Amino acid sequence: MSASLNNSYERNVRPCIDLIDSLRALGVEKDLALPTIAVIGDQSSGKSSVLEALSGVALPRGSGVVTRCPLELKMKKSRNEDFWHGKINYKDYEGEIKNSADVEKIIRKAQNEIAGALGISDELISLEITSPNVPNLTLIDLPGIVRVSIRGQPEDIGEQSKSVIRKFITNQNTILLVVVPCNVDIATTEALRMAQEVDPYGERTLGILTKPDLVDRGMEDAVLSIINNEAIYLSKGYMIVRCRGQQEIMENISLHEAMRKERDFFNTHPYFSKLYDEKKATIHNLADKLTHELVHHIEQSLPLLKEQIQSKLAETQGELNRYGSGAPTDPEEKIVFLTNKITAFNQDAINLTAGEELKNLPQVNIFSSLRKEFADWKTDLQKSEEKFKKVIEKELKEYEEKYRGRECPGFLNYQAFEVIVRNQIKELEEPAVARMNDISDLIMNILIHLSEANFKEFPQILKIAKTKIENIKETKEKEAESMLRTQFRMELMVYTQDSMYSDSLKKLKLMEEKAERQAHGVAYPRSGGLYKQSDIEDAMEELTRHLKSYYSIASRRLADQVPMVIRYIMLQESAKQLQREMLQLMRLNDIDVLLEETDDIYIKRNNLKSRQDRLKKALKRIIIS
Known part of the structure; x- marks a missing residue:
């Protein structure tokens, strides 16, 4: 892509993604679902490696549940080739990150403050990275799906992790990025099963296959069948990537070098090289694919999002009217x-x-x-x-x-x-x-x-x-x-x-006579006729x-x-x-x-006013976008 085309592309992409990021920063996601990409995967699926390769920074790794809070990963491409800047937000804390090597430690600290040493929380951590080596893209990394808890973790840690994941993937405005290793049966993975629960027709799911270097000889055709959407059909298809393994990390292989090795791997692979030619392989092509999917998804969602905000504003105003404005001070x-x-x-x-x-x-x-x-x-x-x-x-x-x-x-x-x-x-x-x-x-x-x-x-x-x-x-x-x-x-x-x-008496007599006519064809006098009675009767x-x-x-x-x-x-x-x-x-x-006033009413009114304020700001941003 030429420099001019690339600049034009970025001018179209970045504002679109920034709009949704700014809406999320306003807290609008408390009120309605925003378009986003959520990343899910079983433990050891290679999910963290994919995100590291996309963001250019090391994220927490290890055994058990490593991602214990949803991580919003906002990546902004810088035109300055020597510039790197990071920013982290969680709870009421906002901090600058000057060195990319500190990211992993800072995220671990944030997770510990939110969820404790081993727990899980659905509270979002926002990490923003600005660098010349990242795509214009925002993802939400969700906790890995746990099958067995490790020492010190709650016995229901697996169900806790699934509960957090469901909270995000149920949203129909969320694209599901399902990470699955090549060396396992994709049909048995919990991540794909959970995606199918909320997206049974695969309309908003994109499959990412990892660890192609671990595929057993003779199984390459099976992997190609998946990538070509012949096994389990997904509307958005599949991509395949090769990221740094644990051995390469121990050998201090840089992310830049890992991406070069990935490109060489697919270029020379006897089976997978054609996937590279079709742009279905490598982190670089994955980044382009995800950016395109997210921007297209946002553009498709904006009209409906505008209607939802307007509807929510009307609903909020109605609630405020019921709670009133509160008593004056004068x-x-x-x-x-x-x-x-x-x-x-x-x-x-x-x-x-x-x-x-x-x-x-x-x-x-x-x-x-x-x-x-x-x-x-x-x-x-x-x-x-x-x-x-x-x-x-x-x-x-x-x-x-x-x-x-x-x-x-x-x-x-x-x-x-x-x-x-x-x-x-x-x-x-x-x-x-x-x-x-x-x-x-x-x-x-x-x-x-x-x-x-x-x-x-x-x-x-x-x-x-x-x-x-x-x-x-x-x-x-x-x-x-x-x-x-x-x-x-x-x-x-x-x-x-x-x-x-x-x-009244006359009316009753007439009714009785009418009844007799209907029964006998004639109204008989009370004393005489076929049904003559005694004087007493x-x-x-x-x-x-x-x-x-x-x-x-x-x-x-x-x-x-x-x-x-x-x-x-x-x-x-x-x-x-x-x-x-x-x-x-x-x-x-x-x-x-x-x-x-009661404290509950006071707090409720203030919350409604805050919601109204952020919705108005969100609507204004959508209108001028």
């Missing part, structure tokens, strides 16, 4: 703030009684619940009326046997009518009171939720509001119960307008008809009156009483105590 402004809070709550309470939308509980409409409760009450009355029809004959017979005096059979007096009606209506009194108590609980629970929505950040006001709601509930339940019981005592008078009673039947007619009137009256009592006292009067008592809070002198 005394006069505090009074205005408290007044506005209480006024808003009171308005919501009044809107609740009118069935209008609530500002802080927009999804709540109490009348939908009340309609169901009142419909159930009407159903109770209908069931009672049906039951009454069935027990009338029994009640009349018992009265005839127990209470008839000197009158002749069939001449049951008005007292019988009253006793039977009163007994049946009396049975409805306790269910009506129970229904009122259930609805009272429903209304008060909604008022509690309303107070929580309005005052959740101010525990003292919320505590006072809840106490007032409970006290009002107790008081209004007694009032409503008293009024309901009064209503039932009035019902025991057995009264209705003559015209209403006549209309006629009298009993007539009284039955009167009982049914009156009970129907009383039932219709109760169907409306009981809900009206409940709605008036438990909903409207409770809300008005609550409004009056909440307004009294503004007369108190301890406004500062009322407006004290």
Whole structure:
């Protein structure tokens, strides 16, 4: 590649990668998934050697889990041939690295501070390297997959390492770089199996084969089959590299010399030389491949990333609106703030009684619940009326046997009518009171939720509001119960307008005649015809008809009156009483105590503001990129 083309390439590549690095530095990865390349591999797969060859610096090596924290490796190509600079970030620490030989020691120190001497953590360490010998590329090196723990390590160290890996590779915006040695069966490697779990079709996985110099004679064709995507298919294909082995490290073979030896190895290899010609081999070609994949991936992801940030910003603003802005510090402004809070709550309470939308509980409409409760009450009355029809004959017979005096059979007096009606209506009194108590609980629970929505950040006001709601509930339940019981005592008078009673009786007769027509084709008179009855039976039947007619009137009256009592006292009067008592809070002198916030709310609001700030910065950077 000519110098001019190379410079043009770098001008296109570096800003693209820097954009994602800057978003990660802002902490945006806490909120949404950023496009990246994650490197995974089993122990002794050659993963560290690949990263060393790419970065030009020695990374921690050894037995057991060496990479114990995810390592973000940011490589920036410098045009200055004699320049090398390193920078490391983790937790709250940021430090410069002046000598590349110190990198391994500094990373080990960082891992020990984060995860202890032998533990594993998912907390990220960021290592930035600027050098003329590195590609423009950012990778995240993940802990090696452990099969057996060594002395001092937790027994579940293997599962811990997999848990950290899954956290990163599950992200659909992550390209998976799976490192596998040539001298093992690729199908049995844990790294490839984990990649297939999250990427079953291999759409975002790139395979890297290492240690080609250890391939047994006669197995070269099998390796070529893998590289040519004929064994386990991956959309992004495979690359093969040869890095420094342990013996070469002991012999102090430099990384630069190791790359020369790698090039010679593939150039002269009887089987693998054509892979070099196809640019499927060597660290140099791997770097180019990875850079191209990452830049292309970032470019493809940016439109969606922009949409996600905008959506997250809207969501964050919505949460901030729910938590409010917090109380002001100025005394006069505090009074205005408290007044506005209480006024808003009171308005919501009044809107609740009118069935209008609530500002802080927009999804709540109490009348939908009340309609169901009142419909159930009407159903109770209908069931009672049906039951009454069935027990009338029994009640009349018992009265005839127990209470008839000197009158002749069939001449049951008005007292019988009253006793039977009163007994049946009396049975409805306790269910009506129970229904009122259930609805009272429903209304008060909604008022509690309303107070929580309005005052959740101010525990003292919320505590006072809840106490007032409970006290009002107790008081209004007694009032409503008293009024309901009064209503039932009035019902025991057995009264209705003559015209209403006549209309009800006439309607019942018409219904009976209609039923007879449907059954027999003609309506027969009560005394005579095919179904002629005795005078006593006629009298009993007539009284039955009167009982049914009156009970129907009383039932219709109760169907409306009981809900009206409940709605008036438990909903409207409770809300008005609550409004009056909440307004009294503004007369108190301890406004500062009322407006004290919980630590959780304060921290949550600050976290939301921080998220909002970084998302706004991220969106701005994407727009101008």
